[in-house]
Amino acid sequence: MQPRTECRFARALCAIWAAHSYKMNSMLPFAMDESAMSSPKINPVSRPTLPSQVVKEDEPALVAAAQAGQIEAFETLVERYERKIFRLTLNITQNREDAEDAMQEAFLKAFEHLSEFQGNSRFYTWLVRIAVNQALMKLRKRRPNQISLDAEVDTGEDTIPREVEDWGPSPEDRYEQTELSGILSEVIAELEPPFRIVFQLRDIEELSTEETAEALGLSVPAVKSRLLRARLKLRQKLTRYFRRSENR
Amino acid sequence: MNCKTLVIELEHYLDEELDASVRASIEEHLLKCKKCRVIVNTTKKTIEIYCNAEPAPLPEETRSRLHDALAKRLRRAHP
Numbered sequence: 001m002q003p004r005t006e007c008r009f010a011r012a013l014c015a016i017w018a019a020h021s022y023k024m025n026s027m028l029p030f031a032m033d034e035s036a037m038s039s040p041k042i043n044p045v046s047r048p049t050l051p052s053q054v055v056k057e058d059e060p061a062l063v064a065a066a067q068a069g070q071i072e073a074f075e076t077l078v079e080r081y082e083r084k085i086f087r088l089t090l091n092i093t094q095n096r097e098d099a100e101d102a103m104q105e106a107f108l109k110a111f112e113h114l115s116e117f118q119g120n121s122r123f124y125t126w127l128v129r130i131a132v133n134q135a136l137m138k139l140r141k142r143r144p145n146q147i148s149l150d151a152e153v154d155t156g157e158d159t160i161p162r163e164v165e166d167w168g169p170s171p172e173d174r175y176e177q178t179e180l181s182g183i184l185s186e187v188i189a190e191l192e193p194p195f196r197i198v199f200q201l202r203d204i205e206e207l208s209t210e211e212t213a214e215a216l217g218l219s220v221p222a223v224k225s226r227l228l229r230a231r232l233k234l235r236q237k238l239t240r241y242f243r244r245s246e247n248r
Numbered sequence: 249m250n251c252k253t254l255v256i257e258l259e260h261y262l263d264e265e266l267d268a269s270v271r272a273s274i275e276e277h278l279l280k281c282k283k284c285r286v287i288v289n290t291t292k293k294t295i296e297i298y299c300n301a302e303p304a305p306l307p308e309e310t311r312s313r314l315h316d317a318l319a320k321r322l323r324r325a326h327p
Contacts, residue, residue: 069325071322074318074322075315075318075322078314078315078318082306082311082314083303083304083305083306084303086303086306086310087303087304096310100310100313100314103310103314104313104314104317104318107314107318108317108318108321111318111321111322111325112321164283164286164287164290165286166286166289166290167289167290167293171293171297172297172300177302180297180301181301181302181304184297184298184301185304188298199298203295203298203299204298204299206299224259227259228255228256228258228259231258231259231291231294231295232255232258232287232291234294234298235287235290235291235293235294238290238294238297239290242290
């Protein structure tokens with residue numbers, strides 16, 4: 001297992017691309033909401049503290065112990081990340097059985113290749129790369145047709161929503177956690193895989209643009225253009241649920 | 249700065265990757281353009297809502313199968 005094999009990732013993505021037309025749907029027209037917020041000042045995106053950001057004091061020691069053969073140390077690392085890795089493989093494969101297999105294989109491969117982990121990146125990032133590879137292989141098996149991943153993503157006029165509709169009060173306050181999770185899963189599942197995967201790695205797992213590009217065998221500009229598309233499409237799709245006029 | 253340029257710069261703006269002059273020009277545009285304010289705010293909220301969402305609980309049987317498979321593999325490596 002070589003986590004940095006960009007070509008393999010690229011081939012896997014090429015495979016899943018087959019089922020999807022690269023011609024993007026233009027944004028749906030929305031009615032402009034005149035009650036849009038009055039303040040122009042936008043604060044930076046507020047993110048929680050994720051394991052990917054936290055260099056837990058014990059992590060290098062845990063990895064070193066696991067590399068030295070201490071099973072308990074590796075088990076601790078598995079327990080720390082198993083839920084996130086399962087979410088990752090589930091979002092990529094959109095199939096519970098494949099997601100479980102990909103997660104299992106990712107942890108097994110991580111263990112087998114632990115000696116190759118040099119500590120040049122975060123352990124979590126390294127693990128994410130392995131899990132993405134496993135999940136993409138599952139997708140490729142289900143969608144074996146080949147098509148170029150490098151088809152152009154138009155970031156021109158049709159990227160811009162022609163009309164927009166504002167959202168109402170905070171979705172977290174309007175929906176129960178379970179209901180909200182259901183909406184988020186349903187909406188992200190509607191994205192074509194390359195957009196979904198780039199969004200997943202950049203905005204959910206919080207890999208850097210460069211790390212995402214490396215993990216997927218894409219160029220940095222390709223990651224950026226897909227991320228912009230993914231964010232705008234998700235925003236548009238979520239508006240169905242969160243718009244101000246919705247009586248919640 | 250116009251709406252098209254703003255959308256193209258949107259991710260750099262949200263990720264705070266812009267220099268001060270471009271940022272200032274975006275914020276000047278946002279003062280005048282309600283549509284762009286909605287786009288920027290709801291896109292920002294989209295990112296936040298996803299990255300703040302807790303992963304769903306791992307089903308116990310899935311977790312159990314994972315740990316069984318790992319235990320088997322780990323025992324083989326370190327009998």
